[in-house]
Amino acid sequence: MKRGEVPQDDIRHFRTARKAAYALDEEGHYTTVPTTGWNVEEVILYQAIEEFERLAEESLGRIARGADSPVAYFMYKRRMDPIVLAQAMGLPRWRVRRHLKGRVFARLGDELVREYARILRVPPDALKPFRPEVLGEESYALPPGLSTADREAGPAPTPASDAAGETSKRSAP
Numbered sequence: 001m002k003r004g005e006v007p008q009d010d011i012r013h014f015r016t017a018r019k020a021a022y023a024l025d026e027e028g029h030y031t032t033v034p035t036t037g038w039n040v041e042e043v044i045l046y047q048a049i050e051e052f053e054r055l056a057e058e059s060l061g062r063i064a065r066g067a068d069s070p071v072a073y074f075m076y077k078r079r080m081d082p083i084v085l086a087q088a089m090g091l092p093r094w095r096v097r098r099h100l101k102g103r104v105f106a107r108l109g110d111e112l113v114r115e116y117a118r119i120l121r122v123p124p125d126a127l128k129p130f131r132p133e134v135l136g137e138e139s140y141a142l143p144p145g146l147s148t149a150d151r152e153a154g155p156a157p158t159p160a161s162d163a164a165g166e167t168s169k170r171s172a173p
Contacts, residue, residue: 011037069105
């Protein structure tokens with residue numbers, strides 16, 4: 001795709017933001033071009049979101065029967081699949097898939113349940129016993145170690161700028 005052919009469809013997902021796309025410049029070299037998105041991209045995004053919502057609703061019935069663990073519901077609500085959850089947990093995929101089974105989850109230790117709760121951004125008591133309503137009570141607080149000052153500060157300072165005596169606006173983790 002050439003630089004002038006990069007779609008600028010102003011998709012709702014980006015609102016006023018832009019993202020980078022790669023395109024060929026006049027000299028035939030790849031360069032980044034800002035884009036406001038592509039309609040096809042938006043359709044696929046919303047189809048994926050609908051699929052995660054469908055999977056979450058299906059898991060509710062399986063949790064009630066004891067076939068699935070509460071982790072499955074919150075995983076889908078957080079737009080994750082077992083592979084992504086395994087990566088976030090630092091566990092092998094096969095272990096996470098086992099933990100998605102109701103019988104196996106019932107025997108998990110408190111430490112592992114707390115780690116799932118942390119990754120899924122729910123209180124541990126939302127997993128044991130299962131309380132899906134906690135998602136409606138969310139405060140959207142930032143994870144520990146982050147503050148709104150971190151967002152405003154921008155990228156982390158380079159070692160050279162720290163050596164020059166510049167102070168960082170970032171909060172300590």
